Amino acid sequence: MGFVSLQNISKTFGNKFNALDNVSLEVDKGEFFVLLGPSGSGKTTLIRCIAGLETVDDGRISIGDRVITDFPAGERNVAMVFQNYALYPFLTVYDNLAFPLKARGRLKRTLWAESLANGTSPTTGFGYSLGLNPIKRSEVKRHIRERIDRVAEMLQITDILERKPGQISGGQRQRVALGRALIREANVYLMDEPLSNLDAKLRSSTRVELKNLQKKLGITVIYVTHDQIEAMTMGDRIGVINKGHLIQIGKPLDVYNMPDNLFVASFLGDPPINQVDGKVSEKDKSKITFGGFDLKLPGKPDLSGVSGKTLKLAIRPEDVELGDHGASARVLFVRSIGRTHYISVVLQETEEMITKVTTEETGVTEGTDVLVMPNLSHLDVFEKDSEELVWSAKRNH
Ligand SMILES: Nc1ncnc2c1ncn2[C@@H]1O[C@H](COP(=O)(O)OP(=O)(O)OP(=O)(O)O)[C@@H](O)[C@H]1O
Ligand SMILES: [Mg+2]
Structure with a gap:
């Protein structure tokens, strides 16, 4: 005690x-x-x-x-x-x-x-x-x-x-x-x-x-x-x-x-954690579709239990990756405060905004098209309504 x-x-x-x-x-x-x-x-x-x-x-x-x-x-x-x-x-x-x-x-x-x-x-x-x-x-x-x-x-x-x-x-x-x-x-x-x-x-x-x-x-x-x-x-x-x-x-x-639920995930962090809508893919119950992209989760989890529900992919701004695969997005703005760069992109299919924070030079410029992915070793997925954790990279692996 x-x-x-x-x-x-x-x-x-x-x-x-x-x-x-x-x-x-x-x-x-x-x-x-x-x-x-x-x-x-x-x-x-x-x-x-x-x-x-x-x-x-x-x-x-x-x-x-x-x-x-x-x-x-x-x-x-x-x-x-x-x-x-x-x-x-x-x-x-x-x-x-x-x-x-x-x-x-x-x-x-x-x-x-x-x-x-x-x-x-x-x-x-x-x-x-x-x-x-x-x-x-x-x-x-x-x-x-x-x-x-x-x-x-x-x-x-x-x-x-x-x-x-x-x-x-x-x-x-x-x-x-x-x-x-x-x-x-x-x-x-x-x-x-x-x-x-x-x-x-x-x-x-x-x-x-x-x-x-x-x-x-x-x-x-x-x-x-x-x-x-x-x-x-x-x-x-x-x-x-x-x-x-x-x-x-x-x-x-x-x-x-390792937030237990969506409220905790969203309450900690500045800028706040990105919350992106997702759904279990119709074709493959181990994949989540967000922004028109089918995201393959490591370990091929069976997500059929939350099939049809709205999910929230919770992605910390430091875990947003702009690379050669992912959901299509357009760069809305790039701001730098000292050596920290804030890059906001908007998903083309759903018009959701995602913010990335990095201290590295990305060469990304406003108005260009990019592909967005979460860093899969830090991703948490919650169910939108209950705010409960559905899948977490840290806990499931
Ligand atoms: N004496 C009281 N009579 C009736 N309701 C109360 C009383 N004191 C607090 N409450 C209610 O209880 C809830 C919790 O209040 P509390 O003051 O503990 O919140 P808090 O987390 O300290 O908020 P804050 O950050 O604004 O100080 C609130 O909805 C408040 O309106
Ligand atoms: Mg108080």
Whole structure:
């Protein structure tokens, strides 16, 4: 069982709509787990259930060896960065960061436990009530200062510590909110789109810093995003969620390369995966016809089970081949961004568009005719209606 364990979690709002439907998930200690899904898919609801801010209708949640399904939020020891974060407007950034440490004497308790473990004399409020020397106030202050400095440096907010939230930018406020969660000692850190307000450059550097800090501290993070780049670059594993269903869980590249269904295939990748209509060939049930071309699949699979159904050939832009055989197409446009070339072609028979991405010089020019083929070692075929996988080069061979 994972460190954070969700078993068959369901949640309904207004007893008709399933925001979460039978979600099970195991997250390891020290793991950076990314929950990826479109707007309204249930991401926030799921982490609010873990935090205890929503009750679940069904299922069981545990952290470590404690079943916490019915624990109040305050007793779960989780830190959360909210999607709609709010800072205390009347406190400086520094005091906003210090607040979770001062609240309920958390830092004092930690220091006291640490000093006991180290064999030195216990010294906080507890120690005092036990007749022992209390930790000096100045020592607690120094610890707070050290922690804040470390987190502020990582988030590049050191120079705004003395300002109030009203005097800093939206992106800076978001980083303070992130800092306020990281500063605490918690079993699990739940982060709801914590970088969404940052500009592209800051976002990418904060991504790296956050990931490094997480690794260094060994903390367990469940991170919510709808941004697949964020998921691919930060997650040890990702879970793709849609309409309250957790559809696929795995390492980012495994999910990218071996999607379980069409939704996952289309949600990961930029530019998005090409989806081309196909049908099992009437003459040969191991072939698929697309764009007027009969495509021979390796291993001669028997596709008679989906004969007559509309299929979708899912082809990554990097797996589109323009060569001497395949479906006839016309080159619509060629664009280059730096050394990456984007070539869009339109199939002559069906007028479907296919985009190819390559860093190689192809010599292809706009308006010319070409033949298009998928790279057969990376092709996935799905059934259009059920979105289920019908044939996959990686899995069938
Ligand atoms: N308190 C609520 N009452 C009724 N419906 C709700 C409530 N909270 C969420 N929902 C619904 O549950 C579904 C899941 O919402 P949720 O906020 O978890 O989505 P999300 O994946 O976080 O989306 P986003 O990326 O837009 O933040 C949505 O359809 C939403 O409208
Ligand atoms: Mg949300």
